[in-house]
Every structure is written in structure tokens, then in C-alpha cells.
Amino acid sequence: MSLNHLTLSILEETGYVVLDSYQQPIDPAEWKNLEYVDWKSSGDTRFAPLASAYGEIECNGFWHFDPPKADKDGVWIDSQVAIAPTLVERVKATGANVGRCRIIELQPNSYADALYNSHLDDNNRLNPEGEGWVLRLFMQLSHNPDSYMVLREDINDPSTETRIALPAGAQLLVDSERMWHSVWHQDPNGEPRYCLITSVESGPDLEKWVWENNPTQRVESAPLDQKTAVEGEIHAQERRAARTAFYGYDPTMVMSEA
Ligand SMILES: [Fe+2]
Numbered sequence: 001m002s003l004n005h006l007t008l009s010i011l012e013e014t015g016y017v018v019l020d021s022y023q024q025p026i027d028p029a030e031w032k033n034l035e036y037v038d039w040k041s042s043g044d045t046r047f048a049p050l051a052s053a054y055g056e057i058e059c060n061g062f063w064h065f066d067p068p069k070a071d072k073d074g075v076w077i078d079s080q081v082a083i084a085p086t087l088v089e090r091v092k093a094t095g096a097n098v099g100r101c102r103i104i105e106l107q108p109n110s111y112a113d114a115l116y117n118s119h120l121d122d123n124n125r126l127n128p129e130g131e132g133w134v135l136r137l138f139m140q141l142s143h144n145p146d147s148y149m150v151l152r153e154d155i156n157d158p159s160t161e162t163r164i165a166l167p168a169g170a171q172l173l174v175d176s177e178r179m180w181h182s183v184w185h186q187d188p189n190g191e192p193r194y195c196l197i198t199s200v201e202s203g204p205d206l207e208k209w210v211w212e213n214n215p216t217q218r219v220e221s222a223p224l225d226q227k228t229a230v231e232g233e234i235h236a237q238e239r240r241a242a243r244t245a246f247y248g249y250d251p252t253m254v255m256s257e258a
Contacts (some may be wrong), residue, residue, distance in 0.1 A: 005133040008173075008202045010215055014181040016151055016162070017120070018147060019213035021169035022090065022139065031083040031103045031194045033142050038193055044107040044191040050088060050196075051101035052075050059102060063125045070127040071134050071199045073100035091198050095205030099123075099134060101198040106185050108192070111228050114150045115236030116243075119252035121176040123199055129145035130203035136176040139196040144185060145203070145212035147193055148222050155240075155252075163222040166193070173200075173210060 010017055034048035035057055055060040062069045084103075086222040109117075123134035138149065145149050145167040151174065153160035164172060166183070174181060185193040190251030200206055244258055 003133060004099075004129040005127065007133045007201050008135070008207055008210065010207075010210060011135070011173070011175050014162075014217050015153065016164075016172055017210060017215040017217055018164060018219050019171040019173065019210065019215055021167070022171055023169060026086050026141070028141075028194075030087050031196075033083050034080055034103060036105065039106070044109070046105045048080065048103040049077060049101070050080050050084060050091070050103070051198075059100070061122065062099060068126060070131075071123050072097045072123065072127070072131075072201050074099045074101055087139075087141075087196055091137075091196070094137065094198075094200060094209045096137075096200035096203065096209070098133070099199030099201070101196070104193075104195050104197055106183055106193045106195075108185050108187050108190055108191055109183075111150075111184050111224070111232035112235040112239075114148075114182045115155075115232060116239045117182040118150065118152065118155055118180045119182065120178070120180060123177050132206075133175070134177075134199050134201050135206075136174050137198045137200050138172045138174065139198075140166045140168060140169075140170035141194040141196055142191070144187060144193050147183060147185040147187070148182055149174075150182055153178075155180040156237075158229065161221065162219065163224060164219060165222050166195070171213065173215075174233060178201070183234070212250045 022182055036046040036048045037059060038046060047059045049057055049059050050056055053065045054076035057077055062071050091098055121136060127134055143164055147166045148163040149172060151162045
């Protein structure tokens with residue numbers, strides 16, 4: 001949360017809101033037929049960009065380009081928009097300035113994997129003071145009621161965790177530069193999870209859309225058995241510590257591009 005950017009007051013307390021589920025059916029071809037690119041990220045993932053810095057099929061942070069720019073004013077990729085018109089319309093309906101916009105494909109993992117993969121996003125690099133704080137909007141596509149967005153205010157404190165179930169249509173707006181996040185994806189058939197993830201700028205248009213979608217600031221965490229919680233915590237923190245020792249710093253603290 002920045003003192004020098006315009007923010008949404010509804011996110012101040014918890015760093016996220018859960019919105020009404022999106023109920024209209026979308027043909028899975030809109031996400032399955034897109035062009036995917038390999039991109040370094042946490043977990044076993046691929047990404048299909050819908051909007052990028054300058055309209056190419058790639059997922060780089062916008063600050064890598066010449067000229068560099070903040071994570072806003074993304075350029076829609078014509079060939080991808082042609083395949084996913086409904087998804088693009090959903091994002092445009094927020095009215096927000098959109099930066100990176102892409103589908104993530106995530107293979108099944110464990111609770112410990114999710115904690116190991118948890119990170120902060122880098123949404124506001126080069127974002128000029130006085131402009132809107134960039135947030136992440138998650139629109140769940142595949143139906144994964146047994147999968148959870150795992151949010152933590154403090155990655156080292158399990159008591160700050162909220163697990164939010166991800167049935168098809170689930171919609172969350174997260175200050176992902178403040179909230180540690182990752183997904184624990186479980187699927188009985190071993191199928192990947194698909195989600196539309198968009199960088200959106202805080203402002204009156206986004207705020208209006210949020211209020212039109214019945215925002216909930218605090219949801220009850222999905223149940224987690226004690227054994228999974230304790231073993232997952234120990235395993236993940238061991239792996240996190242080993243990674244930190246390897247790099248000489250915790251790479252997830254310096255903010256991910258994912
Ligand atoms: Fe992220």
C-alpha cells in the first residue's frame with residue numbers, strides 16, 4: 001500500500017476483496033487455444049498473454065522495454081484477442097487501465113509447494129506518484145473448488161493466512177505487492193488450473209466496478225487439516241530457507257514478475 005498513490009479504501013484493511021462470482025459460461029477454447037509461452041514464475045506454469053507492453057506475445061515486465069513503462073497501458077495482442085474475445089470484454093468491463101493481462105496455466109501441486117512458491121508481485125515499478133496503485137485481478141476460469149488462493153499478510157506467520165476456494169467464476173482483487181500469494185491447486189484428474197490475471201490501476205472506474213460486484217473484505221478461510229498445515233509449513237519453510245541460503249537473499253522478497 002502506497003502513501004503516494006491513489007488507492008482503493010476497501011483494500012486497506014485486508015489487502016484483498018472477493019467479488020461476486022462470474023456466472024456466464026465461457027467456451028474453454030478461449031483459454032485452451034491461446035498461444036502459451038514459457039515464463040519464469042513460481043511453480044510449474046505456462047502463460048498466455050492477452051495484453052503486453054507493446055503487443056508482442058511475451059510476458060516481460062513493462063519496465064524491461066525501451067522505452068520502459070509502468071504496469072499500465074498494456075497493448076492488446078490481436079491474434080490472442082481473436083481467440084479470447086469474451087475474456088477481453090470481461091477485463092475491459094472493469095473500466096480500469098490495464099497493464100499485463102494473461103492466462104496462467106498451473107499444474108497440480110501441494111500446500112507446501114504453494115507456501116514455497118508464495119511471493120510478492122512487482123506491480124508498481126515506475127508507477128508515477130499521484131497515479132493509481134496497481135493491483136491484481138484474478139478471474140478463475142477452470143472449475144477448481146478444491147484449489148485455494150493462499151494469501152498471507154506475513155509469509156512467516158500462518159495465522160495471517162486466508163485460503164480462498166477457486167470454483168469457476170471466482171473473482172478476487174488483491175494488493176499483490178502487499179499480500180503474499182500463490183495457489184494450492186488440487187485436481188482429481190490431474191488437470192491444470194486456468195486463471196485470467198490482470199494488472200489493474202486503482203481509480204474511480206475500478207472502484208465503481210468493485211462496488212457493482214458486491215465486494216467482501218474478509219472471507220472465512222477454507223478448512224485445512226492440522227497435519228497438512230503443520231507438515232506443509234515445516235517443509236515449505238525449510239525449502240524457503242535453503243533457497244535463501246543458495247541465493248544469499250530471499251528472491252521472493254524482492255518481488256516477482258509473475
Ligand atoms: Fe504473483
